[in-house]
Amino acid sequence: xxxxxxxxxxxxxxxxxxxxxxxxDLDNSTHSDLVQRFWNSPTIATRxxxxxxxxxxxxxxxxxxxxxxMATNPIDSLPNGEAIEQALNExxxxxxxxxxxSTDTGHFANVLLxxxxxxxxxxxxxxxxxxxxxxxxxxxxxxxSRADWWIIKEVAARLGFAESFNYSCAVDIFREYAQxxxxxxxxxxxxxxxxxxxxxxxxxxxxxxxxxxxxxxPAEQMVGEKRFFSDGQFFTRSRRANCVAIxxxxxxxxxxxxxxxxxxxxxxxQWHTMTRTGKAPRLGSHYAEPFAENHPHDAAEIGIEPASxxxxxxxxxxxxxxxxxxxxxxxxxxxxxxHWSDQYASSARVNRLVSDIVDPxxxxxxxxxxxxxxxxxxxxxxxxxxxxxxxxxxxxDYWALGVTSRGWRAELAGLQVPLDWxxxxxxxxxxxxxxxxxxxxxxxxxxxSRRYIIVEAGRIIAMAYFAKSPVRVSRQWAxxxxxxxxxxxxxxxxxxxxxxxxxxxxxxxxxxxxxxxEIIDAIVEGSCGSLDLIGQRLGAGTNCGxxxxxxxxxxxxxxxAAAGLTRLQVQLDISNRVCPEP
Ligand SMILES: Nc1nc2c(c(=O)[nH]1)N[C@H]1C(S)=C(S)[C@@H](COP(=O)(O)OP(=O)(O)OC[C@H]3O[C@@H](n4cnc5c(=O)[nH]c(N)nc54)[C@H](O)[C@@H]3O)O[C@H]1N2
Ligand SMILES: Nc1nc2c(c(=O)[nH]1)N[C@H]1C(S)=C(S)[C@@H](COP(=O)(O)OP(=O)(O)OC[C@H]3O[C@@H](n4cnc5c(=O)[nH]c(N)nc54)[C@H](O)[C@@H]3O)O[C@H]1N2
Ligand SMILES: [Mo]
Numbered sequence: 001x002x003x004x005x006x007x008x009x010x011x012x013x014x015x016x017x018x019x020x021x022x023x024x025d026l027d028n029s030t031h032s033d034l035v036q037r038f039w040n041s042p043t044i045a046t047r048x049x050x051x052x053x054x055x056x057x058x059x060x061x062x063x064x065x066x067x068x069x070m071a072t073n074p075i076d077s078l079p080n081g082e083a084i085e086q087a088l089n090e091x092x093x094x095x096x097x098x099x100x101x102s103t104d105t106g107h108f109a110n111v112l113l114x115x116x117x118x119x120x121x122x123x124x125x126x127x128x129x130x131x132x133x134x135x136x137x138x139x140x141x142x143x144x145s146r147a148d149w150w151i152i153k154e155v156a157a158r159l160g161f162a163e164s165f166n167y168s169c170a171v172d173i174f175r176e177y178a179q180x181x182x183x184x185x186x187x188x189x190x191x192x193x194x195x196x197x198x199x200x201x202x203x204x205x206x207x208x209x210x211x212x213x214x215x216x217x218p219a220e221q222m223v224g225e226k227r228f229f230s231d232g233q234f235f236t237r238s239r240r241a242n243c244v245a246i247x248x249x250x251x252x253x254x255x256x257x258x259x260x261x262x263x264x265x266x267x268x269x270q271w272h273t274m275t276r277t278g279k280a281p282r283l284g285s286h287y288a289e290p291f292a293e294n295h296p297h298d299a300a301e302i303g304i305e306p307a308s309x310x311x312x313x314x315x316x317x318x319x320x321x322x323x324x325x326x327x328x329x330x331x332x333x334x335x336x337x338x339h340w341s342d343q344y345a346s347s348a349r350v351n352r353l354v355s356d357i358v359d360p361x362x363x364x365x366x367x368x369x370x371x372x373x374x375x376x377x378x379x380x381x382x383x384x385x386x387x388x389x390x391x392x393x394x395x396x397d398y399w400a401l402g403v404t405s406r407g408w409r410a411e412l413a414g415l416q417v418p419l420d421w422x423x424x425x426x427x428x429x430x431x432x433x434x435x436x437x438x439x440x441x442x443x444x445x446x447x448x449s450r451r452y453i454i455v456e457a458g459r460i461i462a463m464a465y466f467a468k469s470p471v472r473v474s475r476q477w478a479x480x481x482x483x484x485x486x487x488x489x490x491x492x493x494x495x496x497x498x499x500x501x502x503x504x505x506x507x508x509x510x511x512x513x514x515x516x517x518e519i520i521d522a523i524v525e526g527s528c529g530s531l532d533l534i535g536q537r538l539g540a541g542t543n544c545g546x547x548x549x550x551x552x553x554x555x556x557x558x559x560x561a562a563a564g565l566t567r568l569q570v571q572l573d574i575s576n577r578v579c580p581e582p
Contacts, residue, residue, distance in 0.1 A: 001070050008126040012191060013177060017049035022181040023191040023235075038183045039164075051363035052078060053356050059087035066093040070148060071115070073273040075104040076341045079365045081352035082317060097148060100275040104341045104349075114145040117276075121147040122170040124207075132193070133209040149173055171204040182216055190228065190235040244361060258314050258371035260298070261333045264350045265368070268546035269510055270339040278344055281405045285476055285507040286547075289400030289411045290340035290348035291322040292374065293329040302374060307470045309377035309398055309413050312336065314370065317352035320377050320398050321345075322411070328553065334374065338367075345400040346393070381448075383412035384471045385428060386482050387462040392430040404479045421466070425452055429462050440489045451493050455486040463492055471495075476515060477503045508554075509540035509547045519551060523558045531555070 001015045014021025024031035026048055036044040050058055056074065058064045060083065067088075078084050088094055088108035096109035099117040106112055120141040126132045146154075149170065156165035167173050175197050182194025194216035199207065211226070233239050266272075269283040277283050292312055294304060304310050306325040311318050312334065321336060329335060340348035354370050377398065385391055388407040393399035398413040410428075418424040425431075425439070431454075439452040448468035454461055460482060465471045473495035481492045497503035504515025522528040522537050531551055535542040541551050 001072060006071055012126060017051055017055075019048075020045075021177070023189060034184050035180070038180050041164075051358075053080075053358050053363060053365055056084050056087040057356075059091040062090065064091060066095075067091050068095040068097070069105060069109075070097040073098075073103050073105045073275060073341070075108070076273040076349055076351060077338070078356075079351050079354035079367060080316065080356035081349050081354075083356065084351075097151060098275070099145070102343060103273070103275050104343065113151050114143060115151065116141045116145045116147050120145065123147075123149075124174060126212075129211065131209050131211045132196075132207075134204070134207045169201070171199065171201050174204065175199065185215075187215075188235075246359075246361075258373050259332075260372050260374060262292075262312065262350075262353065262370040262372040263333055263335045263368045264338050264354065264370075265335070267337050267339065268544070270337070272339065273341050274339050274344060275341075278339075279403055281403050282507065282510050282513060284402040284404075285479070285513075286510055287337070288402045288409065288475065289322050290319075290337065290345050291324045293324045293326055293335040294374070295329045295331045295333075296325050296327060298331055298334075299323060299325045302376070304374065304376050309379050309382075310374050311377050312353065312372050312374050314353055314372045316355060318347070319350065319353060320347050322400075334372070340400070344402070346396070346398050348400070377413070378415060379413035380417045381414050381466055381468060382470045383410075383414075383428075383464060383466045384473050384475065384478070385410050385412065385462065385464040386479055387429055388482060389430060389462075391428050393428065395424060395427050404482065406482045409475070409479055421450060425464055428464065429454070440493060442493045451495065453489040453492050455489055458486050460484050460486060460489055460492060465495055474503050474505070476506055508550055509538075509543075511543035511547075512539040514538045514540035516554070519554055520558065523555060529555070 001009060006015055010016040011019075012022065018026060020026055020031055020035050024035060026032060026045060032044050032046065049055075052074065055064065055067075056078065059067060075081060075084050075088070085108070088105070093111075094109050095111045095113060096103070096106045097113040097115045098106055099115050100106070101112075101114070116137075117139075118135065119137060119139045121135070121137050123135045124132050125135050147170070149167065153165040153167055156162065178193045178195075178197035178199075181189070181192050182197060185192050185194065191212065193212050193214045195214035195218070196207075196210075197216070229241075234241050236242055267287055269277065269286045271277040292310060294310075298304075299306070304323045304325070306323060308323050309320055310323045311320050313319075319336070321340075336350045338350050340350075342349065351367075353372060354365070354367055356365055358365050379398065383396070386404065386407065386409050390408055391401070391410050393401065393410055393412065395414075395418075396412040397415045398411075400411045402409045412428070439454045441453075442451040443449070448466075450464075450466040452462075452464045454463070463478060463481070465473045465478075474497060477497050478492065478495060481488060484492075503517055504513075505517030505520075506515060507513055508516050508519055518538060519534060519540060522534055526537055528534045528537050531541060531548055534540055534551055534555075541548045
């Protein structure tokens with residue numbers, strides 16, 4: 001168990017390899033002694049286990065023969081992705097517990113255990129301000145999925161530890177955990193929720209969010225203590241803060257072959273490896289495919305056109321992503337999101353490029369400073385398809401898949417121009433076995449643009465757009481036309497809304513589904529010159545707020561554009577979404 005799904009589970013419940021439960025230390029004999037006695041266990045670990053990166057090294061070395069991966073997706077999220085694949089191939093027995101049937105890690109499992117997800121089970125969650133909240137199930141759990149604790153308990157029973165894992169519901173576990181936090185504590189350890197160790201099932205069911213510490217007998221200074229350490233006292237042996245002096249490691253390869261620094265991280269719309277957020281059409285409508293942000297000067301120097309495809313490579317691997325050319329990227333660096341897995345793109349797993357150099361103390365890998373070089377991906381054709389049925393994308397050298405409310409969308413590109421476009425179309429749309437229907441077609445020899453609308457039983461069931469350069473189609477508008485009556489097909493061929501129909505453009509504000517064109521209209525025609533005015537008019541940016549930076553940059557660019565600065569006009573078209581609009 002690693003990562004955000006188990007951040008507090010790791011730190012407080014004891015799921016980390018280098019510490020005991022309830023903030024207790026492995027190298028503190030008082031702590032290990034009391035945990036051992038509390039658990040009435042014949043043994044207790046005396047030294048730290050393997051941290052994530054080392055653990056997979058140990059699999060590769062054959063030191064680990066059985067591995068159970070729960071609530072994390074290491075094939076995508078750990079550095080040196082190829083080595084992680086190798087580790088899981090080498091490991092004789094791999095179990096994966098996940099809420100998603102199909103993940104990049106699950107692919108390597110000998111046994112796949114279906115776990116209940118967040119809204120399907122009972123328990124508690126703790127946030128970073130130490131507030132414990134009850135998690136109540138509000139959805140029926142699908143198929144044979146079970147809570148992770150139940151799965152662990154049942155496996156323990158099969159291994160002969162039924163008595164020690166004798167829990168019948170989540171509250172049994174919570175009470176034990178709360179009691180351990182208080183066991184021989186007497187104010188020596190920060191984490192004390194002994195007051196919750198006596199909750200009845202009914203009290204647990206109606207528990208309202210509560211900030212720890214919650215000792216059984218509240219000491220004066222503990223009551224209502226919202227902020228820790230304000231008295232300069234820490235929960236260390238000396239009561240003083242432990243500062244660790246570090247030497248700056250030489251992470252960057254000075255090799256001029258790989259002159260750019262690759263930074264990686266998140267975009268607001270997706271969560272980590274997208275096993276859940278990838279299923280939400282609205283979240284995918286902002287950035288629908290993997291990309292790299294490049295500074296305009298770097299891109300021009302290297303010959304990377306906005307919205308074209310680019311290869312990012314180093315000796316570890318290569319990935320192909322969309323080029324997003326924007327001044328918000330600093331020169332000499334590129335930024336690639338960590339989200340796109342093999343489930344959603346042909347080759348975009350950023351951690352295949354990242355080396356597994358770790359900090360010697362924390363084990364944290366250097367995920368934000370990989371040395372890479374970039375080049376244009378020599379695509380000979382580009383495509384965009386929308387389809388009610390899951391497309392089959394293998395025949396394209398580059399693809400990125402997304403869900404829409406009525407089906408799927410995909411960006412495509414290929415190195416060789418297909419000999420037979422009809423065959424290509426049928427293979428992409430997985431129509432080989434269907435009786436052929438004549439699509440509504442459009443072909444322009446001069447531009448190489450080919451467009452197909454496929455109609456069945458009077459409805460548009462798929463559309464495909466191909467061209468020699470990145471396809472100029474209003475993506476969100478096209479997506480919204482799927483399943484509409486066939487008499488609409490001619491307009492859909494155009495790939496953009498008729499002039500009397502509003503085209504919202506790519507979604508900028510996911511919370512209120514506000515598109516880029518709507519925001520530009522509000523700025524230019526509605527005289528909304530500030531974030532606040534745009535918020536009042538459209539709602540955009542007024543909920544989670546994570547699109548406010550992007551709205552601000554639209555505001556700035558609109559001002560320049562109004563002043564007739566054409567370079568910025570181009571920026572206005574390109575920089576805020578990955579693919580161009582007509
Ligand atoms: N290059 C690069 N790599 C990074 C980072 C970066 O910035 N750059 N960030 C790093 C950081 S900070 C983190 S936290 C990690 C995150 O990396 P991961 O933890 O690997 O990412 P998630 O996608 O959150 O994986 C959680 C998995 O658990 C499943 N899951 C969800 N709920 C449950 C449940 O209740 N039970 C079970 N059994 N499974 C469940 C999900 O479907 C998913 O497959 O990535 C790290 N990797
Ligand atoms: N939407 C969404 N929210 C999330 C998550 C998610 O997956 N999706 N994941 C959650 C998790 S587990 C975590 S850990 C957090 C992570 O939250 P953050 O740490 O805020 O997110 P990151 O995108 O990883 O990148 C952090 C920023 O650090 C910058 N940076 C990189 N190198 C350096 C450097 O050397 N110095 C400085 N000063 N800055 C640098 C990057 O450019 C980036 O802007 O987000 C949490 N929230
Ligand atoms: Mo994280």
